[in-house]
Amino acid sequence: AQSVSQHNHHVILSEAASLELGCNYSYGGTVNLFWYVQYPGQHLQLLLKYFSGDPLVKGIKGFEAEFIKSKFSFNLRKPSVQWSDTAEYFCAVNALYGNNRLAFGKGNQVVVIP
Amino acid sequence: EADIYQTPRYLVIGTGKKITLECSQTMGHDKMYWYQQDPGMELHLIHYSYGVNSTEKGDLSSESTVSRIRTEHFPLTLESARPSHTSQYLCASGTGGQETQYFGPGTRLLVL
Numbered sequence: 001a002q003s004v005s006q007h008n009h010h011v012i013l014s015e016a017a018s019l020e021l022g023c024n025y026s027y028g029g030t031v032n033l034f035w036y037v038q039y040p041g042q043h044l045q046l047l048l049k050y051f052s053g054d055p056l057v058k059g060i061k062g063f064e065a066e067f068i069k070s071k072f073s074f075n076l077r078k079p080s081v082q083w084s085d086t087a088e089y090f091c092a093v094n095a096l097y098g099n100n101r102l103a104f105g106k107g108n109q110v111v112v113i114p
Numbered sequence: 115e116a117d118i119y120q121t122p123r124y125l126v127i128g129t130g131k132k133i134t135l136e137c138s139q140t141m142g143h144d145k146m147y148w149y150q151q152d153p154g155m156e157l158h159l160i161h162y163s164y165g166v167n168s169t170e171k172g173d174l175s176s177e178s179t180v181s182r183i184r185t186e187h188f189p190l191t192l193e194s195a196r197p198s199h200t201s202q203y204l205c206a207s208g209t210g211g212q213e214t215q216y217f218g219p220g221t222r223l224l225v226l
């Protein structure tokens with residue numbers, strides 16, 4: 001079964017700083033990749049996803065992620081964060097020809113200081 | 115906007131009680147899922163269903179049971195709650211294949 005690693009569980013940064021959250025997975029086959037975000041008191045919601053094509057994916061609210069197949073990575077980035085980006089971010093992987101179920105990382109708790 | 119509902123949002127209950135956590139979706143999705151999430155930990159799949167009358171256990175062993183009698187409804191039941199069941203339970207639905215899963219707001223369960 002696939003597994004997903006997210007490092008640096010707690011991230012604290014100031015507004016306008018750049019953010020990069022790492023995500024590595026352990027499945028050698030074809031995968032679908034997702035970043036989900038959970039704002040305080042809200043549902044877990046989709047931020048962006050990669051199925052195929054351009055490995056640089058644009059999501060909502062200025063986020064992007066890059067799929068690097070050789071590194072089994074799908075890192076999330078935002079050039080300039082805002083206070084409203086304070087949230088928990090989860091990377092998830094779905095093996096296309098495996099059990100077809102999502103495997104989640106432990107999440108990154110991001111706090112943006114105004 | 116995804117329409118998936120969970121009730122109750124918060125539940126405090128004594129040991130030994132039977133509880134049912136409700137989950138409903140109005141999107142007509144065939145696939146539904148229950149995840150368990152503890153603070154600072156990943157979501158663990160405990161049950162899933164690929165359609166009516168189909169239920170399977172997930173990757174994390176759970177003493178709970180589920181049913182899928184209607185497409186839109188996927189309740190989770192604990193026959194006898196214990197403190198070890200204290201957690202957050204998230205319900206999700208999706209269309210299958212290259213799917214995106216849509217999540218409900220979760221139920222935070224505290225068993226005393």
